[in-house]
Amino acid sequence: MSLWKRELWRLVLLAGLGLATGWLLSAPAAGLAAGLAACLAFHLYQLRALHRWLTLNPQAEPPAASGLWGDLLDRLYRYQKGQRITQGRLLGTLRRIQESSEAMRDSVVMLDRHGDMEWWNSAAERMLGLKASHDRGHHITNLVRDPRFIDYFHARDYREPLTLPSPIDERMILQFQITLYGDDERLLMARDITRLHRLEQMRRDFVANVSHELRTPLTVLAGYLETYADHADQLPPRFARGLGQMQQQAHRMQNLVEDLLLLSRLETDRGGEDHAPLAMDELLDSVRRDAEALSGGRQTVTVEREEAASLVGSEQEIRSAISNLAFNAVRYTPPGSRIVLRWRPHPEGACLEVEDDGEGIDPVHIPRLTERFYRVDKGRSTATGGTGLGLAIVKHVLLRHDARLEIESRPGQGALFRCLFPAERLSAPSESPRSVHA
Template sequence: MRLWSRELWRLAWLVTLGTCIGWLLGAAGLGLSAGLAVCLFYHLRKLRELYLWLTLQPHDEPPAARGMWGELFDRLYRYQKSQRITQSRLRATLARIQESSEAMRDSVVMLDRHGDLEWWNSAATNMLGLQTAHDRGQHITNLLRDPSFIGYFNSRDYSEPLTLTSPIDERRILQYQITLYGDDERLVMARDITRLHRLEQMRRDFVANVSHELRTPLTVLSGYLETYSDMADQLPPRLGRSIQQMQEQTQRMQNLVNDLLLLSRLEIDQGGKDHHPLSLGPLLQSVCDDALALSHQRHTISVAVENDARLLGSEQEIRSAVSNLAFNAVRYTPPGSHITLRWKANANGDGCLDVEDNGEGIDPVHIPRLTERFYRVDKGRSTATGGTGLGLAIVKHVLLRHDAQLRIESHPGKGALFRCLFPASRLT
């Protein structure tokens, strides 16, 4: 405010001086105009100095001036200096980020809000074949044209990664993960998981081969034990009890081998060849009859079909999944419990295949791990019921092959609900 007042006083002084000189010469108006012209010339000159400084020599010291123009030059100079310092820091930070990204073995690709390529590291060049000279500004789906990646990119659901082969080397297996940030921009990460994929394939082959090789000796052993059991009245009582226990454990091993072989087939086989519209009413009733036989009528089991839509899928695999859920309900609920097998549609048009019981329930802390192989809530109790610990893992893989999800709702003392949620596209 003080500088502004000084400028006003300076203007008033020039106007008054010009007017007085003009009045003495008999032309007061001309003197007033001359005073205003001198003031205007001064400000235009300083404005020209400001323009030349900002456009031609912005890094030099500002022009010398007094009063308001001197203060303006000083403030602009200090602001410019602080901006240069900030820009220098940002450039250094950006350089460190780029250097660290370059040091990463994983591919890092930055996309703008339209999905166009902005920047990527050298790993992306090696894994994805991106070329700086040609691909900058291109849309990501113009370069990664796999239909699975395009669907994954457009779905905007990036909660799970996507596994595909490299677009430039089919021998390399890449895992893509997209993250949204900023103004609807995307960060694409690609990791080479070829070694992990090979190890997983070796594990699958090992389990499948060992399980297959175990079937023959187990069949022979079971046959001899069955022969000895038929001669139980001719054997000492102690030996008869031992043979019975061996039969039980052999049967348990056979069930385990069968489940392992089924899991291996579900993992290796792509499926889809035997998919056709299924009427779930008869299927659920058949599973209900098998569950009642396993229960020896100690449970009450009912079937509720609330939707006449058919499910597009494999009858053998769907039966296996529902049977595992129903048999688990029989094994892990006390006698007298009620079990319901239900087929219905929810508000979104998706199909819901439910297996619900009013048993003891499950602590929610165990639910995230229930579909893991051999995971048991109560190991001793699970072994006593004859379970293999693979039932829910089989259910999970069957549902994945049918684009479905398994949702589990349970609390201690309030029973359990196992819901297989099928997309509307699977209903006919």
Template sequence: MRYWNQELWRLAGLVIVLGLAGWVIDAPGFGIALGLAIYLAIHLQRLRSLYRWLTRHPHDEPPAASGIWGELFDKLYKYQKAQRITQKRLRDTLKRIQDSSEAMSDSVVMLDRRGDLEWWNSAAERMLGLKASHDRGQHITNLVRDPRFIDYLNTRDYQEPLTLTSPIDERRVLQFQITLYGDDERLLMARDITRLHRLEQMRRDFVANVSHELRTPLTVLAGYLETYIDNADQLPSRMARGLQQMQSQTLRMQNLVNDLLLLSRLEIDQRTDDSVPVDVGDMLEAIRNDAESLSGGHHHLSVDIDDVGALMGNEKELHSAISNLTVNAVRYAGEGCHITLRWRQYGDNACIEVEDDGEGIDPVHIPRLTERFYRVDKGRSTSTGGTGLGLAIVKHVLLRHDAHLEIDSHPGQGACFRCVFPPERVTPAQSIPRIQEA
């Protein structure tokens, strides 16, 4: 501000002096005009120096000047110097980020808001076949053309990763994960999980093969035990109790083998291709009748059906999933509890709920309930005859039907297991085929 006031006083002094000189010769206007012209010429010269400095030698020291121009040159030079330091720091940071990304074994691809390729590391070239010479600026779907990846990119729901084969090597399995950042830009990461995929496939094959091989000897054992028990009066009395326990454990092993085989099949076939309209009301009534037989009158079971429509899916698999949830409620909710099977609208979706007012579950266990053989209370679960695979089967059945499982529970407040289905899985009830009576 001090230099600005000085400049105003300098202009006023020049105009007054030359105006008085012009008044002496009877031409005050000429003197004032001459003063303004001199002042303008000085500032044009300073402006020319500023322009030459910024365009030709911006990194050199600024031109020598005094007053407001000297202050302006000094501030511009300090600002440029600070900007150069900031830019260098940013370049160094960007280089470190790029170097660290280059050192990663996972692919890293930066996409703009339209999905066009901006930058990628060398791992992306090996896994995805990207070439810097001609792929920069291409849309990612021009290079990764799998329909599942295109749906994953467009749905913008990136909570779960996507597993696909590599677009350049079918023997390699990749796991894709997208993260949103900045101005709706996306960071795509791809991880090679070929080894894990093979190990998982070996595990599935091992479980399926062993379970299949165990089925025959267990059937033989069960048959002989049933024969011995039917003729128990011909055997020593002390063997009767042992036969009953052997039959109980054989039955438990048969149930375990059957659940393992079912789970293996569900894991291998991720989607169901035999969807038909399922009357959920009839299915829930059948499950309730079976659960009442298991309960033996120790629980109150009811069915609540809203006018939602029919559910498109595999009726056998859906029956198995909801039956597992209901049997769990009968086994673990506690005697005298009320269990409700419900089919209703749930926001824009539809859901089947199995709700009880029993003992409830500590929320700390909920994230792990769908793991194989995970038990909240191991002693009680063993005594009830459960295999520990029921909720894992439920999870995979729902995945095959584009659905998911939600669990709400607290100790002493009961539990609600909610199977949420997308709206495209629901059809009008009139679409269910009916057998006409004669």
């Protein structure tokens, strides 16, 4: 018999006994009420026992009861026991996570959906200066107040890390990385890269200094070679042949030094002082003429421009970037190829494209094309006079203009180099573009 039926029979039995007793006393209604009251009193007693157990000592064994109340108390006890076991496991897991986070050398800060700090490890206290006594619950931008970090935090584009000095020690360089998880919560990690930053700065200084020191002797050497070349008819034939090769290699070394110096300046100088709206028609026409001069009529170079706002940037740097892309297209496409310089609108803002219908590039090389001195075909690149730094220069110029480079190419299908500029880098219609001189 089920528990519900047993309780129903108990109710009927008590009501029947009360009714029978009342009938014998010539008060059947009062007897029925007394029977029902006895049933109610029983349930109220069991309910009181349940309440006392849950409020006073829920960890203890449940009070003894029979029937439906006994089954209910047993189920509650098993449920509480299961919850305690689960809670213990979760607490143990959380404790291990905290212990492992404490053992990390990197700072770890947990932020809620509003950006308020909930928890952090000891490394965060050392690197960021957090104090549990008064920083918990405060917004992260109240601590890291650098405008670059505030922009990075609110942009919600955390694909790339951000490098900044520590808010408590400018000599310490930190790399910040934010990860979204859960209900729009954030995990902030900060890594101390001071040593790597110093090594990188030493490398940049070394390259810049060596390039600067090489410029003068190369200029002298090239000058003397040019003087000797003017009197090549007076030299033995075997000397004349070597003189031509020396001039070619000296010119190549001069180009390499100039590109290294430009890269060094792009890496160390924050720039922005010469940014202004540019006349893209004149800029593209100027680069087209230079590309045609380099081509010598072997390729066809054209300009296409759709209605797009003017770009706000450095004339010298943007010219360098698009010239490198155009000159690469001239160098690495066969005679008869068509090269297009294009400025057009884009859903993200606007884009500057250099497209050719040449031999194309194997996709396996594309991720590494912007590395210094990376060459798809070393023999052909050397023969065409390239330095291997052109696309590295393009990448750094675009980074300084909040833009990025996209490359689309397949063997036999040409190549498309697309420079994507955000809407913030475009001039308002009322602004007049600055003239670009060839």
